[in-house]
Amino acid sequence: MKSGQVTIKDIAKELNISCSTVSRALKDFPGISPTTRKAVVALADKYNYRPNAIALSLRNQKTNIIGVVIPETVHFFFSTVISGIEDEAMKEGYNVMICQSNERYEREADSIDALMGARVDGLLVSISRETSDLKHLEKVVAEGTPMVFFDRLVEGMNASSVIVDDYQGAYDAVEHLIKIGCKHIVHLAGPDNLIICRKRKEGYLSALEDYEITFDESYIVECRFGEELEAEKAINDLLKSGKTIDGVFASNDMAGLGAISAIKKANIKIPEEIAVVGFSNWQFSSLVNPSLSSISQPGYEMGREAAKLILEEINAKEPGKRQVKILDTELIVRDSSNRQ
Amino acid sequence: MKSGQVTIKDIAKELNISCSTVSRALKDFPGISPTTRKAVVALADKYNYRPNAIALSLRNQKTNIIGVVIPETVHFFFSTVISGIEDEAMKEGYNVMICQSNERYEREADSIDALMGARVDGLLVSISRETSDLKHLEKVVAEGTPMVFFDRLVEGMNASSVIVDDYQGAYDAVEHLIKIGCKHIVHLAGPDNLIICRKRKEGYLSALEDYEITFDESYIVECRFGEELEAEKAINDLLKSGKTIDGVFASNDMAGLGAISAIKKANIKIPEEIAVVGFSNWQFSSLVNPSLSSISQPGYEMGREAAKLILEEINAKEPGKRQVKILDTELIVRDSSNRQ
DNA sequence: TGGCAAGTTTCAATCGTTTGCAATCATATG
DNA sequence: CATATGATTGCAAACGATTGAAACTTGCCA
Numbered sequence: 001m002k003s004g005q006v007t008i009k010d011i012a013k014e015l016n017i018s019c020s021t022v023s024r025a026l027k028d029f030p031g032i033s034p035t036t037r038k039a040v041v042a043l044a045d046k047y048n049y050r051p052n053a054i055a056l057s058l059r060n061q062k063t064n065i066i067g068v069v070i071p072e073t074v075h076f077f078f079s080t081v082i083s084g085i086e087d088e089a090m091k092e093g094y095n096v097m098i099c100q101s102n103e104r105y106e107r108e109a110d111s112i113d114a115l116m117g118a119r120v121d122g123l124l125v126s127i128s129r130e131t132s133d134l135k136h137l138e139k140v141v142a143e144g145t146p147m148v149f150f151d152r153l154v155e156g157m158n159a160s161s162v163i164v165d166d167y168q169g170a171y172d173a174v175e176h177l178i179k180i181g182c183k184h185i186v187h188l189a190g191p192d193n194l195i196i197c198r199k200r201k202e203g204y205l206s207a208l209e210d211y212e213i214t215f216d217e218s219y220i221v222e223c224r225f226g227e228e229l230e231a232e233k234a235i236n237d238l239l240k241s242g243k244t245i246d247g248v249f250a251s252n253d254m255a256g257l258g259a260i261s262a263i264k265k266a267n268i269k270i271p272e273e274i275a276v277v278g279f280s281n282w283q284f285s286s287l288v289n290p291s292l293s294s295i296s297q298p299g300y301e302m303g304r305e306a307a308k309l310i311l312e313e314i315n316a317k318e319p320g321k322r323q324v325k326i327l328d329t330e331l332i333v334r335d336s337s338n339r340q
Numbered sequence: 341m342k343s344g345q346v347t348i349k350d351i352a353k354e355l356n357i358s359c360s361t362v363s364r365a366l367k368d369f370p371g372i373s374p375t376t377r378k379a380v381v382a383l384a385d386k387y388n389y390r391p392n393a394i395a396l397s398l399r400n401q402k403t404n405i406i407g408v409v410i411p412e413t414v415h416f417f418f419s420t421v422i423s424g425i426e427d428e429a430m431k432e433g434y435n436v437m438i439c440q441s442n443e444r445y446e447r448e449a450d451s452i453d454a455l456m457g458a459r460v461d462g463l464l465v466s467i468s469r470e471t472s473d474l475k476h477l478e479k480v481v482a483e484g485t486p487m488v489f490f491d492r493l494v495e496g497m498n499a500s501s502v503i504v505d506d507y508q509g510a511y512d513a514v515e516h517l518i519k520i521g522c523k524h525i526v527h528l529a530g531p532d533n534l535i536i537c538r539k540r541k542e543g544y545l546s547a548l549e550d551y552e553i554t555f556d557e558s559y560i561v562e563c564r565f566g567e568e569l570e571a572e573k574a575i576n577d578l579l580k581s582g583k584t585i586d587g588v589f590a591s592n593d594m595a596g597l598g599a600i601s602a603i604k605k606a607n608i609k610i611p612e613e614i615a616v617v618g619f620s621n622w623q624f625s626s627l628v629n630p631s632l633s634s635i636s637q638p639g640y641e642m643g644r645e646a647a648k649l650i651l652e653e654i655n656a657k658e659p660g661k662r663q664v665k666i667l668d669t670e671l672i673v674r675d676s677s678n679r680q
Numbered sequence: 681t682g683g684c685a686a687g688t689t690t691c692a693a694t695c696g697t698t699t700g701c702a703a704t705c706a707t708a709t710g
Numbered sequence: 711c712a713t714a715t716g717a718t719t720g721c722a723a724a725c726g727a728t729t730g731a732a733a734c735t736t737g738c739c740a
Contacts, residue, residue, distance in 0.1 A: 004484035005456070007726055018690050023728060033688060048479060050457045054403065055726035057394045058695045065437075065458075074419040076623075082413050086440055095454055097405075098438050100426055114435055116345070117390045118405075139388060144344035257627060287597060289629030347696055358720045363698060371718060395696035398725045 006047040015039055057119065066310060067115030068098045069108060069125045071152070076283045077299045078126070081150065084303020085124060092311055094121070101128040109136040122146040122310040127154055132193055146313035150306040151297075152194060160313070162306045162325045166196045169295040169329035170203025173249050173277040176293075176331055178211045180339045182247030182275055185213070186238060187220045188231050188259065190251040200251045200279065218243070223255050231258025239266050246274055247337075253278035253285050256292050260336060275337040290335035298327050346387040355379055397459065406650060407455030408438045409448060409465045411492070416623045417639045418466070421490065424643020425464060432651055434461070441468040449476040462486040462650040467494055472533055486653035490646040491637075492534060500653070502646045502665045506536045509635040509669035510543025513589050513617040516633075516671055518551045520679045522587030522615055525553070526578060527560045528571050528599065530591040540591045540619065558583070563595050571598025579606050586614055587677075593618035593625050596632050600676060615677040630675035638667050 012022045017036065025032045025040035026049075043049075057063040066089050073079050082098065089096050097120060099111030108128050113136070115123060123140060125147060134154060140147050141158055149161035177185050187204045190197030201220065208215050221234045231250060238245060239262065248263075250256035256278025263274050270276060270290050278285060281296035305325050313320060348362045355362070357376065365372045365380035366389075383389075397403040406429050410418050422438065429436050437460060439451030448468045453476070455463060463480055465487060474494055480487050481498055489501035517525050527544045530537030541560065548555050561574040571590060578585060579602065588603075590596035596618030603614050610616060610630050618625060621636035645665050653660060 004482070005459070008728095009726070019727075020691080020729075021689060023726095024689095027728090029729095031688060036688080048483070050453065052398075052726050053458045054394055054397045055695090056728085058392075058398055058725090059727055061695070063394060073413055073422050074416065076414065076416075079414040079419050082438075083440065083442075086438075090439075090450075090454075095437055095439075095458060097435055098422075098426075099430075099435075100423065102423075110430075113390065114430075118393045118435060119345070142344070143388070284624035284627050287624050287628045348698095349696070359697075360699075360721080361719055363696095364719090367698090369699095373718060376718080392696050395725090396698085398695090399697055401725070 005052075006044075006049050007052060008049075010047070011040060011043050011049065014043060063119050063121055064093060065095045065097050065118065065120045066307065067112075067118070067120035067123045068096055069101060069111050069115070069123065070098065071101055071103050071126060071128050073098070073100055077151075077280050077297060080299030081126075081303040081306070084300040084305075085307045086303075088304045088307035088311075092307075094311070101131075103128045103130060105130040105133065112136050112140060116140065116143070116145065120145070122148070122314045124148050124150060124306050124310055126150050126152040128152075129191060129194065146310055148306050148310045148313070150302055152196060155195065158322060160309050160323045160325075162302050162309060162327065163196070164297045164302065164329055165326050166199035166329075167203040167206070169279065169297070169331075170200040170249065170251075171207045172203075172329065172331045173279065173293075173295050174204050174207035175211070176333065177247040177249060177275055177277060177337065178207065178213065180271070180275060180337060183213060184216075184244045185219065185247035185249055186235070186245055186259075188234060188248065188250040188255040189220055189222045190226060191222065191224050197251055204249055223251070223258075226252045226254050228254050228258040228261065231255035232262040233258075235259045235262035236266070239263075239268075248274060248276045250276070250278045253280050253282040253292060253294055256294070256336070257284075257288060260288070260290070260292065271335065271337045271339050275339065277331075277337050281332055285332075286334065293334045293337040294332050296330045296332050298329075302327055345392075346384075346389050347392060348389075350387070351380060351383050351389065354383060403459050403461055404433060405435045405437050405458065405460045406647065407452075407458070407460035407463045408436055409441060409451050409455070409463065410438065411441055411443050411466060411468050413438070413440055417491075417620050417637060420639030421466075421643040421646070424640040424645075425647045426643075428644045428647035428651070432647075434651070441471075443468045443470060445470040445473065452476050452480060456480065456483070456485065460485070462488070462654045464488055464490060464646050464650055466490050466492040468492075469531055469534060486650055488646050488650045488653070490642055492536060495535065498662060500649050500663045500665075502642050502649060502667065503536070504637045504642065504669055505666050506539035506669075507543040507546075509619065509637070509671075510540040510589065510591075511547045512543075512669070512671045513619065513633075513635050514544050514547035515551070516673065517587040517589060517615055517617060517677065518547065518553065520611070520615060520677060523553060524556075524584045525559065525587035525589055526575065526585055526599075528574060528588065528590040528595040529560055529562045530566060531562065531564050537591055544589055563591070563598075566592045566594050568594050568598040568601065571595035572602040573598075575599045575602035576606070579603075579608075588614060588616045590616065590618045593620050593622040593632060593634055596634070596676070597624075597628060600628070600630065600632065611675065611677045611679050615679065617671075617677050621672055625672075626674065633674045633677040634672050636670045636672050638669075642667055 008019050008022045012019045025037045086096050101108035147159045153161040189201050223230045248259045259276050278292050278294040281294040285292040285294045348359050352359045352362045362380050365377045426436050441448035487499045493501040529541050563570045588599045599616050618632050618634040621634040625632040625634045
């Protein structure tokens with residue numbers, strides 16, 4: 001802010017009138033003579049006057065800024081969420097301040113502190129993989145700043161959230177595998193402290209139960225980091241152990257890809273011998289070979305819904321009820337599970 | 341800002357002292373009695389006092405916010421740039437405000453206006469595909485707000501920039517194709533109004549010239565949108581026209597992928613009969629089949645460098661010289677151009 | 681000519697923080 | 711006892727914009 005930008009004062013001085021008059025002239029307040037109004041508007045135009053949002057924030061006790069704390073923008077899913085948030089926020093005259101936690105707890109806490117210091121009107125949060133201590137989030141609630149979780153929520157917290165129906169998505173994926181004939185389905189699970197991962201596991205288990213498929217504990221392998229090699233190794237180990245496998249449900253697409261890798265290297269046919277379904281429908285999923293079936297999550301819509309919820313809370317005089325918005329997923333069948 | 345957050349005033353009132361004293365006590369100013377200081381610090385701690393960044397911004401005429409205008413965060417490359425910007429900014433105590441132009445001129449102009457209204461200390465800009473009118477950018481410069489371009493810069497503007505050596509990257513890609521034996525190399529070009537695309541085309545032309553390969557105008561096809569189908573159609577048309585093709589240099593990976601699609605569908609072998617190289621090294625490039633050779637751009641580093649440059653300008657008393665930082669690219673050879 | 685109303689404009693306070701200067705206090709010195 | 715000294719603390723203005731209330735300027739009528 002080298003502030004070559006003109007202020008109301010500058011205009012007032014040049015026209016030899018008071019700031020109040022300038023302010024009122026610019027907002028079409030009654031009681032300003034047409035002459036004055038025209039002179040003010042002309043000068044404001046000439047100098048490209050823009051109201052100082054900082055000054056307004058201070059006076060109105062409202063910044064019109066939404067803070068967003070997100071694990072990583074480089075994930076395709078999260079970047080679509082950001083797009084949704086931004087579009088909705090911009091439409092309503094809000095700006096967005098984004099901080100990435102890089103999946104680290106400390107960075108998440110620091111980010112929230114910074115955003116609170118900036119007096120954002122509300123906070124949209126998707127917690128990091130590391131987060132289990134909730135002090136930093138409880139402070140936010142205690143201080144009365146509206147907060148909405150998206151995708152990665154926390155339990156037992158007085159805040160609304162927007163999530164995807166992970167349970168149902170997982171159920172759909174596994175049901176699909178069963179219906180094409182799979183009876184020995186491996187689940188590459190995510191870390192247990194993320195609710196989304198627990199839900200996906202539950203969906204997997206329910207589908208097995210509903211279709212009366214015997215469950216084998218060793219068919220669930222936790223892939224903590226959701227990385228390709230991690231999953232490749234997991235599947236490879238299982239194959240070597242001599243277990244029968246005819247289907248894989250991965251809790252994310254990168255793991256699904258790792259599974260495909262391992263299976264291809266073992267010269268096993270996809271989907272004829274082993275079918276694979278991932279989760280999240282990453283950008284690359286349609287591009288790999290074989291293309292990866294997946295559960296698509298409406299990221300953009302999640303962003304918009306989260307923004308809508310937080311704006312609702314910001315504009316509510318009374319603290320309203322907590323809401324949980326659950327968005328539907330969609331099974332996208334591609335070559336990796338397409339048995340005619 | 342429902343502002344349950346405590347202010348200096350609240351603390352002052354509770355201790356029956358003045359705001360000045362509280363302020364000084366919190367900043368370890370000399371001339372405050374240890375008793376008072378301790379009482380203030382204790383209370384500030386108890387109430388989780390955070391300085392109001394808005395008030396500070398107004399007083400100091402400095403927001404400690406960097407504005408970022410970017411075409412789309414959903415592009416892997418741009419999201420890595422954002423990470424770089426954010427890391428560097430956070431390290432120096434700055435926050436980042438991000439606006440996406442979605443490749444639209446009008447949205448870009450609006451975003452810049454919003455960020456200027458928020459009195460950001462500096463602006464990092466990568467222009468949209470649509471942008472050719474520069475009025476909105478010239479205003480920024482005229483008003484004395486530091487601005488640095490990254491990746492997509494504009495010419496004839498008094499601002500620093502961080503770019504990738506697109507010319508050299510393209511040259512390397514084409515030279516590589518020539519060295520593995522290609523003599524009829526198609527270039528899927530990007531829109532001419534983006535300097536990066538013109539540079540890539542120049543690199544292509546130079547390499548052909550240096551290696552004395554006759555140039556055929558019809559081997560350059562412009563793909564305006566950088567989409568897969570667009571490129572697939574372009575290559576398909578060329579193949580049908582009966583032209584000899586043994587290499588493709590695409591100005592981005594999505595176009596490269598389109599080329600691969602078209603070639604595979606025509607039952608032509610990659611890389612033996614036609615080799616393909618893309619540009620940008622998108623996340624999926626290593627995952628597709630055949631994996632796509634590409635020119636990697638250091639996105640994260642570009643973000644950090646851009647942030648460093650803008651911080652330098654913000655902190656400089658005198659407006660310094662304009663700098664252009666050029667980052668090196670790297671040719672990554674994968675299956676699509678790997679002839680033994 | 682005094683007075684009132686309508687039409688304009690200005691004053692002053694506010695938001696939270698900082699900071700130069702003035703004020704207050706206690707203690708010590710002449 | 712009066713005053714100087716040093717240690718603390720408070721006052722007030724500033725940043726830019728808004729807004730209720732007060733003040734000013736007209737013109738007009740009795």
